[in-house]
Amino acid sequence: MVFYPPLVNWQIANQKGDLCILPAILNHCGSCHLCETKVQYACPKSDYPGTFMDGMLAEFIRVPHADESLLLAPKNVSLESLVMLSDALPTSYEIGVEGKVQKGDRVAVFGCGPVGLSAILTATIAKPSVLIAIDINEHRLQVAKRLGATHLLNPTQPDFVQQVLKLTCAPEFSDRKPGVDVAIDCAGKAGTVTAAQQLVTVGGKVAVVACGIPETPVNFFEMQKKSMALSSGFMSGHSVALLTEMVARGELDPSPLVSHKFKLHEIEKAYDVFSHAIENNTIKVLLVNED
Numbered sequence: 386m387v388f389y390p391p392l393v394n395w396q397i398a399n400q401k402g403d404l405c406i407l408p409a410i411l412n413h414c415g416s417c418h419l420c421e422t423k424v425q426y427a428c429p430k431s432d433y434p435g436t437f438m439d440g441m442l443a444e445f446i447r448v449p450h451a452d453e454s455l456l457l458a459p460k461n462v463s464l465e466s467l468v469m470l471s472d473a474l475p476t477s478y479e480i481g482v483e484g485k486v487q488k489g490d491r492v493a494v495f496g497c498g499p500v501g502l503s504a505i506l507t508a509t510i511a512k513p514s515v516l517i518a519i520d521i522n523e524h525r526l527q528v529a530k531r532l533g534a535t536h537l538l539n540p541t542q543p544d545f546v547q548q549v550l551k552l553t554c555a556p557e558f559s560d561r562k563p564g565v566d567v568a569i570d571c572a573g574k575a576g577t578v579t580a581a582q583q584l585v586t587v588g589g590k591v592a593v594v595a596c597g598i599p600e601t602p603v604n605f606f607e608m609q610k611k612s613m614a615l616s617s618g619f620m621s622g623h624s625v626a627l628l629t630e631m632v633a634r635g636e637l638d639p640s641p642l643v644s645h646k647f648k649l650h651e652i653e654k655a656y657d658v659f660s661h662a663i664e665n666n667t668i669k670v671l672l673v674n675e676d
């Protein structure tokens with residue numbers, strides 16, 4: 386893992402006209418124990434736009450505790466990349482990758498929607514040796530390949546499990562047990578979480594990034610036999626500065642995640658494209674101001 390010193394050039398956006406990044410979690414106090422231990426989403430003051438506070442489809446918004454969250458955007462980064470730094474990248478990185486994926490690991494990402502694709506992109510930071518993208522949609526698998534996936538698999542293929550195990554049993558892994566070292570679930574299906582638990586190796590980790598997964602059985606005896614770690618959570622936004630720095634340096638390029646771009650007056654068309662994601666090969670839709 387590359388270590389970055391504190392960002393000397395990082396600035397809070399505080400001038401009229403500043404282009405800024407607003408992480409999806411905000412309003413946290415920045416000084417309580419939860420904020421200091423990087424679980425800002427659990428801070429009693431934290432909020433998500435569009436939940437208890439108003440959403441963002443407005444001409445003006447008020448950002449509480451802006452000193453903790455409103456970050457000045459680097460000038461050399463495209464809008465397509467900047468918008469991914471608000472939620473998709475930090476969510477996938479903080480819950481799926483950070484502290485879990487190590488150099489040389491065998492990694493599988495279940496689900497190649499925007500967050501799953503972001504997990505693939507941010508997992509490349511740790512330089513895994515195998516990075517398997519798993520989805521039933523061929524277009525999304527091809528995007529995964531552009532973002533760094535080393536292998537693409539469709540879970541509906543009858544020999545899917547055998548294919549994963551075969552990839553993890555290559556000669557260079559002869560001193561390791563079969564299975565992936567880290568399974569990242571971004572699909573949000575009970576079946577994928579179960580499959581992730583089955584495919585993870587001894588000493589492996591299962592990270593559940595997807596929200597609202599139906600009731601899912603967890604076999605604790607299987608966990609014990611594998612010394613498996615199971616984790617989940619919500620993004621806190623503490624990685625936004627690091628990820629933005631990497632994007633600004635050209636070390637991460639999330640722009641392929643934006644599949645469609647519309648002007649604000651085309652918002653109804655944008656929502657239609659978003660609502661029919663599979664038919665339109667939609668990943669993320671970017672709405673921009675008129676000028």
Ligand SMILES: [Zn+2]
Pocket residue numbers: 413414415416417418419420428429430
């Ligand atoms: Zn706090």
